[in-house]
Amino acid sequence: xxxxxxxxxxxxxxxxxxxxxxxxxxxxxxxxxxxxxxxxxxxxxxxxxxxxxxxxxxxxxxxxxxxxxxxxxxxxxxxxxxxxxxxxxxxxxxxxxxxxxxxxxxxxxxxxxxxxxxxxxxxxxxxxxxxxxxxxxxxxxxxxxxxxxxxxxxxxxxxxxxxxxxxxxxxxxxxxxxxxxxxxxxxxxxxxxxxxxxxxxxxxxxx
Numbered sequence: 001x002x003x004x005x006x007x008x009x010x011x012x013x014x015x016x017x018x019x020x021x022x023x024x025x026x027x028x029x030x031x032x033x034x035x036x037x038x039x040x041x042x043x044x045x046x047x048x049x050x051x052x053x054x055x056x057x058x059x060x061x062x063x064x065x066x067x068x069x070x071x072x073x074x075x076x077x078x079x080x081x082x083x084x085x086x087x088x089x090x091x092x093x094x095x096x097x098x099x100x101x102x103x104x105x106x107x108x109x110x111x112x113x114x115x116x117x118x119x120x121x122x123x124x125x126x127x128x129x130x131x132x133x134x135x136x137x138x139x140x141x142x143x144x145x146x147x148x149x150x151x152x153x154x155x156x157x158x159x160x161x162x163x164x165x166x167x168x169x170x171x172x173x174x175x176x177x178x179x180x181x182x183x184x185x186x187x188x189x190x191x192x193x194x195x196x197x198x199x200x201x202x203x204x205x206x207x
Contacts, residue, residue, distance in 0.1 A: 001180065005103035005156040006199075007132075009141075010110070010118075012166035013190055014095075016085040026069055026079060039067060040109075041169060050109045052135035059111070077113075084114055086122065088187035095127045098199070103154050105130040107147070107163070109140050109170075130154060141165070142173025151177070162197070164190055 011017040020036045031039075040046045045062035048054045054062075060073040060080065069076060095104055106124065108114075110133050118124045118131070125131055132150050139146035151158045158178030165171050166185045174181035182197075184190045 002160055003102065003162050003180070003199075004160045005105065005154050005162070006098060007105045007107050007150060007161055007163045007179075008190075009165035009167070009170065010106050010108040010124075011084060012186065013164055013184060014087060014091040014106070014187065015122075016088055017083060018085055019083040022079055022083055023067070026071055026076065027067065028070075031067065037167070039063075047140060049111050050134045050140045051138050052112070056111065056113050081113060081117075084117060090191075091187055092127050094191070094194075099129070103129050103156060105132060105150060105154060107132045107141065107150050109134045111135050141167070141170040142176075144173055144177040147174050147177035147179055151179075162199075164193070 008014055011019070020033045023031050023036050043063070043066055045054065045059050045066065049056070049059040056077055057073065060077040063069075064071065064073045064076050071079075098104055104127075106128050108131075110118075112135055115133050115135065118133075130150075130153060132146075132153070134140040134146065137146070137149055139149055141147070147158065147163070151161060154161070159180070161179045163171070163174040163179045163181040164184050165174070165181070166183070168183050171181040171183045182193050184193050
């Protein structure tokens, strides 16, 4: 198996993510992990937000109503902006160590709010060869077209790309597009899977 590019999801893989816990609290304990991820997978307002088709304020207004939250849309949006907590310890060092040997990219279902954080606060563009954000490319995982867009932009065929995501649905979408894809939850699982795939040791400095 020849691998030329590694593509990573962000939240829950390289970046610490507190969304489920936050929404559990905002809903007074009513919304758990399953309901959280179902909303992001199935709700039309989530799809439109991730594809850049509505404003953060429009999304928040609709989300509060669909989730049945007893908070204002302004409060929800303020809380939403705290969900991404930054890179897991060692995550950026891993990327730095892998870049000499592979094309390194991220593919994230995200929005203008978080992209601003990625660019200005976290400066993720300095750690990846390419950043693919759903709201900018107009395509969202698990649509196979999103993965094929990444493949074309990287100029690497899908069968030479390894993809990592904490969503089984998104992993299956990558497989459908022809990529080698792996389900990982959290950075520790990602590191272990890389070792199992033989991408370890001298390949990155945190090993």
